[in-house]
Amino acid sequence: MNIDDANGKDGKKIAKARFNRYLFEYDLGWDFQNIWQWDDQTNSPRLQSVGLMAANNPIGEQTPASDKIDLLLQQMNANLWV
Structure with missing residues (x-):
């Protein structure tokens, strides 16, 4: 069982350094103008x-x-x- 499988039930793991607004906005296409905002304290996205x-x-x-x-x-x- 490979827990770092992009096609597996848990998806592929990413490095903590890469888990940032850029990943969500540009790689995943999330809308940070109208829907999401980045929370710097928790280093995660949240709804506006x-x-x-x-x-x-x-x-x-x-x-x-x-x-x-x-x-x-x-x-x-x-x-x-x-």
Whole structure:
């Protein structure tokens, strides 16, 4: 059993020095302009918007107070794929 097999169930291992933003952005094609941001403290990618705040404003535009949805619906949208 080869645990460093690119086609195996665990995939190919990479060197820790290579595990950086460049790998995700250019080798894997992740979008760091709109979707991801690099966390320098944990040396890993994370989503720019997640949870309740993303459900309130999924595309980053300001929503007038009269158009905001109630808290229960916001929580449902944040926790369910709708």
